[in-house]
Amino acid sequence: MINQLLFILGREQAISAEELYAVFGLDKVEVLNSSCCLVQSQDQPEELIKRLGGTVKIVAYSGSVPRIEELTADQWLKLLKPLGLKASGKFTFGVSSYGWKQISNRWFKLGLEVKKLLGQSGISARFVTSKEDTLSSVIVAKNKLLGSELIVIKADDQKIHYGLTQAVQPFEAYGQRDYGKPARDSERGMLAPKLAQVLINLAAVSRQKVILDPFCGTGTVLQEALLLGYRQVIGSDSDSLAITAAKKNLEWLAKENKLGQYKLIQADVRNIFEQIKPGEVQAVVTEPYLGPARELAGRVQDGRRKEIVAQLTNLYLQAFEQFNKILPSGGRVVMIWPVFIQEERKIYLPLMEKIEASGFVRTIPAVVNSSLAQYLTPRKTLIYQRPGQVVTREITVWHKQ
Secondary structure (H helix, E strand, C coil), X not given: CCEEEEEEECCCHHHHHHHHHHHHCHHHEEEEECCEEEEEECCCHHHHHHHCCCEEEEEEEEEEECCHHHCCHHHHHHHHHHHCCCCCCEEEEEEEEXXXXXXXXXXXXXXXXXXXXXXXXXXXXXXXXXXXXXXXHHHHHHCCCCCCEEEEEECCCCCEEEEEEEEECCHHHHHHHHHCCCCCCHHHCCCCHHHHHHHHHHHCCCCCCEEEECCCCCCHHHHHHHHCCCCXXXXXXXXXXXXXXXHHHHHHHHCCCCCCEEEEEECCHHHHHHCCCCCCCCEEEECCCCCCHHHXXXXXXXXXXXXXXXXXXXXHHHHHHXXXXXXXXXXXXXXXXXXXXXXXXXXXXCCHHHHHHCCEEEXXXXXXXXXXXXXXXXXXCEEECCCCCCEEEEEEEEEEC
């Protein structure tokens, strides 16, 4: 059965929506506004939320109205009634709205009306509120609001869509995989499990294919690929300590999860062809070495920054030469590149044309045709950034001709 679901996007909206396009296909995803997509899917929200690093909530779509005034307390109550409201115990409900600015007062008044109507029916209710217009995944989970949080969306075309939340991002599981694993290395930079999931999904390759991370570090991409159901992954790194850490983390993960096969290799990406046979892997998903973290965290002279850019450009070009040797035609590469922030200017690595000349075709994000195009870089790539960062992440997606 095909279900209509609303997907509430994470902080990096363009990346979150692009992940949905990669997983469901262009014809199954409609961008409603910068916070939400309407998706056609046969899968259950509880399972989907575990697979999508960029989605914070999944909502069962109930319908739409042309004007916000038509969404009344009585209509809200009709949505809640199928939940089996009973006179015994306390019923908890809440509301989040996306697409407006400072509209929470309206929902507060409406929620109080709903609470009053429930009380008149002999049902004790608690209306969960927040200072923000949206309830976080943590608030929804902690207050047991799954199925009783009303989501109201104002689309770009001004139509009002609504539904009830069915699943929220498994923040505790992500935290455990990130901070609870036995081996972490802040010196090398730490890829969040959510972002690793997104990168894997952007590769858009079957779970029967083999994924390689040639800068595997402590193994985050490997662990997330295995949890997503990939039958085999390969990780390599030039640092023996990283390989030891990745092995420890994967063994830890395997204690409570059924995993596919994994292989770890100590190897420099610039000659990985000596370790990986042509056609042995079908996709490369990686966050490589992004430069000297401690040095870049401080003030770097322009000359030194240019030197770092040149070194990384050379390293990544050599990596793509190796990818060209081991990947089959159509093989995919999802790779993060650093973007350096100098005052308010962004410095990108001068790689695009050189990699295209080497036999790879870049995938332009599908969100370029939506309102989310505003969040792309000038060269139409996805950007993952946090306020105050001096180095941000540019996500590039390629396939071999």
